[in-house]
Amino acid sequence: VHGTLIHSLSPTSLQVLPNSLLTISSTGTILSLQPNISPSDIPTILAQQNIQNIPLLTLSHGQFLIPGFVDTHNHAPQWMQRGLGQGMHILDWLDGITFPNEAKFADPAHAEKVYEKLVRGMLRQGVTTASYYASLHGEATRVLASTCFKAGQRALIGKCNMDRNSPAFYCEASAEESIQETRACIRHIRGIDPEGVLIRPVLTPRFAISCTAGLLRSLGDMAREDDGSLAIQTHFNEAAQEINATLSLFPEFSNEADLYSSFGLLTQRSILAHCTIMTEYEIGKLRELGCGVAHCPTANMTVGGGFMAAPVKEFLRRGVGVGLGTDSGGGYSSSMVNAMRHALVASYARDALYPKFERRRRDGGEEATASGDDGRSGEMERGGGETLSLEEVFSMATRGGAKVVGFGERVGAFAVGMEFDALVVDLRDEVVGGVNVPLEEGDEPERMLEKFVMTGDDRNIVRVYVKGRVVYGEGCSNGGIGIS
Ligand code: GUN
Ligand code: FE
Numbered sequence: 476v477h478g479t480l481i482h483s484l485s486p487t488s489l490q491v492l493p494n495s496l497l498t499i500s501s502t503g504t505i506l507s508l509q510p511n512i513s514p515s516d517i518p519t520i521l522a523q524q525n526i527q528n529i530p531l532l533t534l535s536h537g538q539f540l541i542p543g544f545v546d547t548h549n550h551a552p553q554w555m556q557r558g559l560g561q562g563m564h565i566l567d568w569l570d571g572i573t574f575p576n577e578a579k580f581a582d583p584a585h586a587e588k589v590y591e592k593l594v595r596g597m598l599r600q601g602v603t604t605a606s607y608y609a610s611l612h613g614e615a616t617r618v619l620a621s622t623c624f625k626a627g628q629r630a631l632i633g634k635c636n637m638d639r640n641s642p643a644f645y646c647e648a649s650a651e652e653s654i655q656e657t658r659a660c661i662r663h664i665r666g667i668d669p670e671g672v673l674i675r676p677v678l679t680p681r682f683a684i685s686c687t688a689g690l691l692r693s694l695g696d697m698a699r700e701d702d703g704s705l706a707i708q709t710h711f712n713e714a715a716q717e718i719n720a721t722l723s724l725f726p727e728f729s730n731e732a733d734l735y736s737s738f739g740l741l742t743q744r745s746i747l748a749h750c751t752i753m754t755e756y757e758i759g760k761l762r763e764l765g766c767g768v769a770h771c772p773t774a775n776m777t778v779g780g781g782f783m784a785a786p787v788k789e790f791l792r793r794g795v796g797v798g799l800g801t802d803s804g805g806g807y808s809s810s811m812v813n814a815m816r817h818a819l820v821a822s823y824a825r826d827a828l829y830p831k832f833e834r835r836r837r838d839g840g841e842e843a844t845a846s847g848d849d850g851r852s853g854e855m856e857r858g859g860g861e862t863l864s865l866e867e868v869f870s871m872a873t874r875g876g877a878k879v880v881g882f883g884e885r886v887g888a889f890a891v892g893m894e895f896d897a898l899v900v901d902l903r904d905e906v907v908g909g910v911n912v913p914l915e916e917g918d919e920p921e922r923m924l925e926k927f928v929m930t931g932d933d934r935n936i937v938r939v940y941v942k943g944r945v946v947y948g949e950g951c952s953n954g955g956i957g958i959s
Contacts, residue, residue: 478534543603695739
């Protein structure tokens with residue numbers, strides 16, 4: 476590829492590499508990266524590297540390359556329910572909308588149909604890596620894993636564990652059955668991709684409300700007994716209704732960090748979704764244990780109850796890793812561009828309104844009742860007086876997210892030795908007819924990126940690569956998934 480590359484150097488900074496020549500091996504590894512190369516020098520440089528007869532993609536003004544997006548939190552079976560139940564509180568939304576929908580995945584044929592649409596839809600939007608919650612069904616979970624692998628999407632795939640407090644039509648019969656099915660899914664995923672290059676298993680206790688203590692303990696044991704590579708994902712401090720219910724089911728704990736860590740579920744491979752109502756103590760504990768946060772601003776502001784804006788600035792300041800999640804379908808949108816925008820909006824809202832939320836939760840008695848040095852009474856008072864920047868949300872959508880889901884060594888940025896997961900972004904009028912991004916001739920790369928994030932959409936993503944393979948756009952060959 477020859478053209479402008481933009482990626483994150485750190486959680487707070489961007490790097491623009493203009494006129495860069497990037498060479499990629501047939502297995503998708505970046506072999507060389509040289510910025511500031513004039514087109515006329517390309518043949519000589521390629522000849523020096525002994526590279527012949529390879530296709531060269533040349534980008535012009537208005538086009539640039541960014542790393543593929545990483546969706547750190549996505550519910551695969553909720554693809555069909557996106558948009559439903561706006562404004563509902565979390566437990567009512569699960570009972571009323573989500574569980575009846577997810578129960579349909581008992582039928583593997585239904586799973587095949589929906590998961591093909593999902594994976595095609597996510598790749599088309601530039602999500603090259605996703606961390607998926609499947610339903611509680613083993614067979615449907617295996618279908619999801621095979622679908623991702625066939626389509627060439629990187630993914631963590633987890634069968635939901637849930638053996639209580641769920642309707643009879645959507646609840647596992649016992650902790651033992653749940654563990655057995657989980658083991659079968661892990662075997663299936665590792666059988667397809669033993670090295671975990673594209674797909675990997677992830678333990679997925681849905682949340683403590685839907686798991687018995689015995690099940691949580693067995694999952695923690697599984698993580699510990701594995702070779703250390705097994706990821707864990709769960710919902711964590713999502714909303715007041717959920718926190719209250721959790722702490723009343725586990726009265727021996729005064730906060731979720733102590734609860735989940737007591738079962739061995741908070742490790743360097745943990746991906747904790749939401750993290751909206753956090754105490755200082757809990758943030759410290761996540762930092763100490765090396766857990767990552769999946770920030771899901773769209774869902775936090777629309778489903779769950781209470782317009783929650785997570786303390787993301789504080790996470791970043793304290794060195795807690797943060798990625799972005801669509802939480803599709805708790806989030807109505809499955810677009811990471813939308814998630815970046817909402818991360819900005821949520822940070823403005825938190826900064827301006829947080830003291831007001833705090834008062835309302837206290838006065839309204841919605842807040843969890845437990846207190847103590849490490850209890851909810853110690854919740855942070857303010858948003859910290861700072862808002863997120865474009866650089867920060869872009870990093871969370873790419874490099875930061877890759878680290879949170881455990882793929883940080885391989886993807887999330889452009890460097891020799893990393894694998895080529897990338898999006899060709901095209902803002903030129905001829906692509907979308909000039910109806911979205913207002914590209915101007917003199918726009919520098921940073922400005923083009925800002926315009927794309929704030930006004931662009933998937934129409935501006937014209938080609939998507941995972942590990943060097945085109946998985947969407949011209950030249951795509953998708954192993955029967957039919958993405959083109
Ligand atoms: N908590 C437990 N399950 C879910 C879910 O499916 N979505 C969200 N947003 N929160 C949850
Ligand atoms: Fe979720």
